Amino acid sequence: MKPASLRLRLGVEHLENRRTPAAVGLSADALGTGGREERIAVEESLERRAPVVRIEWHSAAVRSVGGPNANVIGRNPVIAAPVGQAGSPIPLDTDLGARLLARSTAKRGFATLVSHFTTQITPTFCSVATTAMVLNASGIARPVSTDDPDYPYFDQKNIFTDAVKQVIDVDDVSVRGMTLATYGNFIRCFPVTSRVTHADATTLQAFRRSAIRTLKSPQAFLVVNYQRQQVGQDSQGHFSPVAAYDARTDRFLILDVSRYAYPPVWVPAARLWNAMKMVDSDSGMSRGFVVVRSPAAAE
Numbered sequence: 001m002k003p004a005s006l007r008l009r010l011g012v013e014h015l016e017n018r019r020t021p022a023a024v025g026l027s028a029d030a031l032g033t034g035g036r037e038e039r040i041a042v043e044e045s046l047e048r049r050a051p052v053v054r055i056e057w058h059s060a061a062v063r064s065v066g067g068p069n070a071n072v073i074g075r076n077p078v079i080a081a082p083v084g085q086a087g088s089p090i091p092l093d094t095d096l097g098a099r100l101l102a103r104s105t106a107k108r109g110f111a112t113l114v115s116h117f118t119t120q121i122t123p124t125f126c127s128v129a130t131t132a133m134v135l136n137a138s139g140i141a142r143p144v145s146t147d148d149p150d151y152p153y154f155d156q157k158n159i160f161t162d163a164v165k166q167v168i169d170v171d172d173v174s175v176r177g178m179t180l181a182t183y184g185n186f187i188r189c190f191p192v193t194s195r196v197t198h199a200d201a202t203t204l205q206a207f208r209r210s211a212i213r214t215l216k217s218p219q220a221f222l223v224v225n226y227q228r229q230q231v232g233q234d235s236q237g238h239f240s241p242v243a244a245y246d247a248r249t250d251r252f253l254i255l256d257v258s259r260y261a262y263p264p265v266w267v268p269a270a271r272l273w274n275a276m277k278m279v280d281s282d283s284g285m286s287r288g289f290v291v292v293r294s295p296a297a298a299e
Contacts, residue, residue, distance in 0.1 A: 087268050087271070088232050089231060089232055089233070089265035089266060089267050090251065090265060090266040091263045091264070091265050091266075092253060092263055092264040092265065092266065093263050093264075097264075097265075097266055100244075100246040100249065100251065100253070100266050101244055101246075101253065103246065103248070104244045104245060104246050104247075104253075105216075105247070106212045106215040106216045106244060106245040106247075107215060107243060107244035107245070107253075108215065108216055108217055108218040109137065109215065109217070109218060109219075109220070109221055109243065110243040110244050110253075112137040112218070113133060113134075113137050113221070113241055113243050113255060114243070114255070115137070116132070116133045116136040116137050117133060117255060117257075117259075118132055118133055118155075118156075118257065119257060119258070119259040119260060120156070120257045120258055121156050122174065123258075124173065124174060124175065124176060124177040125156055125173075125174075125177075126177065126238050126239040126240065126257050126258060127173075127177060127178040127183050127186070127225075127239040128156045128159060128173070129156055129257040130223055130239045130240055130241050130257055131154075131159060131183075131186065131187060131190075131223075132154040132155055132156055132159055133241055133255075133257070134192075134221045134223065134241055134292050135154045135159070135190055135192070136153060136154050137221065138192055138219070138221065138292070138294040139219070139294050140190065140191050140192060140294060140295065141191075142154055143158045143161070144158065145158065146158050161189065163189040164186060164189045167185045167186070167188075167189060168182055168185055168186055176282060177237065177239075178239070179280050179282050179283040179285070180196060180198060180225045180280065180283065180285070180286075180287055180288050180290075181196070181283055181285070183196070183223075183225065183239065183290065184196035184290070187290065187292060191295060192292050192293060192294055192295065193292070193293045193295070194290055194291065194292045194293070195290065195291045196288065196289075196290050197210075197288050197289055197290070197291075198285055198286045198287070198288040199273065199276035199277040199286045199287060199288040199289070200277055200285075200286040200288075201286075201288075204269065204270060204273040207269075207273060207276075207289065208250075208269055210289075210291060211242065211245065211252065211289070212245050214291050215242065215243070215244060215245050217293075219293060219294040220291060220292065220293045220294075221241060221291070221292045221293075222241065222242040222289060222290075222291060222292075223239060223240070223241050223242070223289060223290040223291075223292060224239070224240060224241075224242055224252075224254065224272065224276060224288075224289045224290075225237065225238070225239050225276065225280075225287040225288055225289065225290075226238060226272060226275035226276045226278070226287055227275045227276075227278040227287065228275070229275075230271065230274050230275035230278055231265075231267050231271055231272060231275050232271075233262060234261075235261075237280055237287065238256075238258070239257070240254050240255060240256050240257050240258075241254075241255050241257075242254055242255070243255050243264070245269075246266065249266070249268070250268060250269045250270070251266040251267060251268050251269065252266065252267055252269060252272055253265070253266050253267075254266075254267055254272075275287070276288050276289060
């Protein structure tokens with residue numbers, strides 16, 4: 001078995017940090033060693049006359065990058081993104097993704113959310129699936145399940161209660177999904193507290209502080225509304241819950257409810273922020289995030 005190796009090819013202009021993969025948003029100790037040899041090529045360039053940084057990592061197998069439709073040549077996935085956007089998503093189901101979760105100190109709600117991880121049942125139900133996950137994890141009383149009356153559970157059908165139907169158009173959600181403002185009306189129909197924030201009304205630093213505080217609480221949950229293309233994925237607007245934060249790489253773990261398309265991924269905070277700042281064409285306002293707290297959660 002060949003030993004793990006790391007090669008860097010750096011340009012000479014506009015790049016001061018030439019020592020480790022930290023220059024492109026990766027921690028050297030996060031790159032695992034051993035196992036069947038694989039190759040990850042990460043090509044990142046600055047937007048203005050920047051050098052190209054190429055990392056070739058020979059290490060343990062990486063099972064998926066960007067879902068089943070990723071650009072893969074053989075078994076050597078290629079991830080490319082501008083350094084200005086702080087790097088590409090890192091799937092949780094890789095050695096590196098697992099290492100980020102293991103060392104995260106802001107993941108109190110991770111196990112609870114994963115216990116209720118669900119897949120959206122239609123392309124427009126990302127907000128609905130996300131809310132079912134969060135409400136089931138929150139500890140509030142659950143309604144009679146659509147699938148089995150003996151086991152109360154929020155699902156993507158019974159979540160449309162009479163109260164919900166009074167404030168949102170269910171047919172419109174089925175066709176168009178939800179805007180962030182509509183989501184705020186939706187989540188307020190349940191016995192939890194919630195705070196909706198449009199990204200253009202705050203800052204990246206304030207978002208990061210709020211998100212970390214939320215992720216360190218066992219009874220608080222973070223929902224993000226963002227444009228997929230800005231985080232290196234296909235399609236447009238999307239909702240999903242966030243389950244963890246890694247301080248060393250400044251990345252958030254998104255539990256993507258479109259599980260048929262993408263695995264959970266670690267997304268750089270700055271890139272997620274840019275994705276939340278994008279304007280939703282249906283509302284004419286920026287996207288953003290929602291902090292949801294169960295009744296027992298301390299403010």
